[in-house]
Amino acid sequence: MGESDKLKRASNDIGWEYGMLVDSTNLDKLKCKLCGKVVSGGIFRIKQHIANIKGNVSACPKSTNRNVKKWVYEAGIPFKAIDSDSFKRFVEAVGQFGSGYQPPRQYLLREPLLKEEVERTKKSLRKQEEEWALNGCSIMTDAWTDRKRRTIMNLCVNCKEGTTFLSSREDSEEAHTGQYIFEYVDKCIEDVGPQNVIQVVTDNASNNMATTDLLKKKRPNIFWTSCAAHTLNLMLEAIGKQPRFKGVIEKAKAFTIFIYAHHKTLALMRKFTKKRDIVRLGVTRFATSFLTLQSLVEKKEKLRSMVTSDSDAWGECKHSKSAKGKAAYSTVLSMSFWNGVTQCLKVFAPSVQVLRLVDGDRKPSMGFLYGELKQAKEEIKVAYKNVEANYRPILEIIDAKAKDRLDRPLHLAAYLLNPYYFFKDQSIENEPMVMDAFITCVEMFFPDDFQLQHLVLNVELLKYKGKVSSFGRALAMAGCACNDDNYDPEVEPGSGLTWGMIGEAAGTDSALEPRRSYRNVEVREFHEEDFQSDQETEEEGDEEYDFESDEERVLEGYGEEELET
Incomplete structure (x- = not known):
């Protein structure tokens, strides 16, 4: 190694581009590469010398505008520094450039670009906000605990135009009571506009169930529905046991x-x-x-x-x-x-198909959930060759998990108004539970407006049942013969x-x-270092996958921890 190499430091600090050690055994004394001045105090003093920070060291007479720009940029100064008083004092301290020194162009571009992005985002949301007012929207809650045991809660707004993030906060220090969650959700409803909100979607945790009771009292015209994907996962796990x-x-x-x-x-x-x-x-x-x-x-x-x-x-x-x-x-x-x-x-496959339907973002699924779950139960019967003693326990689990969660008034009303089901089997209207649900929805959508309720129930619904006007067109009839799968580019019809x-x-x-x-x-993939060599002592493997040694018995609770909500 040459003497010059010994005077360099293996450091990413930008200051080492302008300074070097005078003596490899003395890390405190450095020499400026531009003017040759020797300073004490380490690389920090060299940077003050280059930047002309007065008080501890004299200014470098050979430092240029280009040098300072490069240092400011590569040193990774935060973007917000351009507005701080300390940054302005730093600029003024670079004496040879005077108070008129301009920061690197990258900083001059950031602020207008950020403002343009904010405006673009606001503009893109206007279309969704218009949809909220026109056809309504859903408030969706989502909460989880990360690996540091911090509890995070998100609120999003969903409509035909897509899903919009609305709010997020860490709730680690708060008890997640029904009252606490309700107040957070209710504020979101106010922000979106109570007149625009059709439903609030949560999971089935007991605190969320308590929230729904409070919601019904204050917001009697807003539905609560369970997260279908969460309910279906719990249903499938129960069957698996x-x-x-x-x-x-x-x-x-x-x-x-x-x-x-x-x-x-x-x-x-x-x-x-x-x-x-x-x-x-x-x-x-x-x-x-x-x-x-x-x-x-x-x-x-x-x-x-x-x-x-x-x-x-x-x-x-x-x-x-x-x-x-x-x-x-x-x-x-x-x-x-x-x-x-x-x-x-x-x-499992028929119920997984329903899960896939509700958990996807490509198409609205409310109109198909109840009907597809009924179809899944029929397919399970076929899997057991229609032997009731075999399929009955499975269907009982499905019905128990779905009750008051996947058969809410909105689910049943959407089922009735889905031509794919109704035009195949108009006896649906004779099911008391379905018609009661539809009437409930009409009363909640148009509270105290009996004339409008009459129009929907006794005029418009009859047009739909009789395939009158647009419902009777050939194009409408052709569309009624298809469900989501038939329109899915990944799946051939049938x-x-x-x-x-x-x-x-x-x-x-x-x-x-x-x-x-x-x-x-976080996502973890399988790597060789997750497993021990055959020469090493057999021990338990990585906890995430519960791999273990031959000397230890299989863990009793493998894979049976409760899903956090």
């Missing part, structure tokens, strides 16, 4: 834990599956279980070949001889296990559910890329 499914899911879980717990078994699995993983993480515990079952079915033959191949690679792996290794071997060769996985997917749809609904974009774990906000 049934004995006929739980055993299969637990075996699949134990098999994947064993495979991912060791380098040798993981490498062997990836060899036979062409480097494709079998674990896929979804945003909920149900999604993770479902996607893993789906992945196992896709790789069934490859996994069976892994443990029975002529190379006997499985038998040569020391972990295959452990109790868990033998259990994994039995699982992957068990026909009853694979039959159970197939049955799980057949039962093709039904695909695994790609299921992956999207459950929280994954592709077969290979895990997304967010339901327990952690």
Whole structure:
């Protein structure tokens, strides 16, 4: 190393472009590269010298406008510094340029560009605000706890034109009582305009249920509805805990834990599956279980070949001889296990299709939710060959979870007014619950206006039922023969559910890329350093995936933590 190299410091501080050590053993004394002046006090003094900050050191006579601009820019001074008094004093202190010195052009551009962006954003929101006033909107609440145990609550406004973020705040120090949440939501309603708000959407937590009681008292003309995606996830998890499914899911879980717990078994699995993983993480515990079952079915033959191949690679792996290794071997060769996985997917798939519908942003789903859930129940009956003793427990879970959440007046009124369902089966109007819900909606939409209520119930509704006027046109009739799936560019008409749809609904974009774990906000992918080498002592693996050693039993609570809301 040359002497000049010794006088340089391995630092990103911009000051080292203008100064160097006089002596490599003395870090306090530096020399200015521009004028050669030696100063004491480290790199901070050099920067004062270059910038002509008076008081501690003399100004550099050879510092130029270009040098100072470069230093200000590359030093990363915050944009707001241009308006601060200290920045103005800094400019005035650069004596050779006088008080007329202009900051770098980057700063001169930031403020007008920011103002233009603010105006552009406001303009883009005007269209949504006009839609709020014309056809109404929904207030949506969303709350979660991050990894630092901070509780965040968001409020958004949704309408036909899309979703708008309205407000967010950290609520870590407050008790999330129904009263507290209500006051926050009610302020949002005032900001948007009570006359524009049709419904407030929350999850099913007890504090939110208490909020709805307060909402009904103060805002009797605003509906409360449960978050359909949240309700459907809870419904699917409850089904997954049934004995006929739980055993299969637990075996699949134990098999994947064993495979991912060791380098040798993981490498062997990836060899036979062409480097494709079998674990896929979804945003909920149900999604993770479902996607893993789906992945196992896709790789069934490859996994069976892994443990029975002529190379006997499985038998040569020391972990295959452990109790868990033998259990994994039995699982992957068990026909009853694979039959159970197939049955799980057949039962879950119809409800997952409904989940995908309500959890997407491409089309409004209110008009299809109730009807598609009814269809899902019919498909579950078919999966059990219409044997009531087999399908009844599943439908009871669905009905219990949906009651007062997915069958609110808005859901039923939308179901009645959806030609896709009504023009196929006009007996819908004879269902008392449906008609009562429709009348409730009319009374809430037009309170105290009996003339308008009469017009809607006794004139306009009859036109709809009789396919009068525009309802009878050929184009309208053709549209009534299609639902959302038929308009979906990813799906051929009549093709039904695909695994790609299921992956999207459950929280994954592709077969290979895990997304967010339901327990952690950040995304983590599988890396080799997450697993120990075969030479190291067997210990529990990464907590997020609950991988563990052969000496420890499978964790009892694996994947059964409650979803935070």
